[in-house]
Amino acid sequence: MIYLLAAIGALTVAVVLWRAFGIERVGVPSSRPTLAPDDDPDFLRELGEQQRKGKDEDKGKGKD
Secondary structure, three states: OOOHHHHHHHHHHHHHHHHOOOOOOOOOOOHHHHHHHHOOHHHHOOOOOOOHHHHHHHHHHOOO
């Protein structure tokens, strides 16, 4: 009986480790891939907005 419980426990540990560290499952989307800043649309949009704000401030100051 003790051997049966040990086998069930070892199997349970093996399944948990497999699920935690095993290969990715088919059909389960992985996390969003890391994008470089020049490929990230959010970063580029924010950068464009900052540049437009900077140009608007330069126009308002007037150059003597």
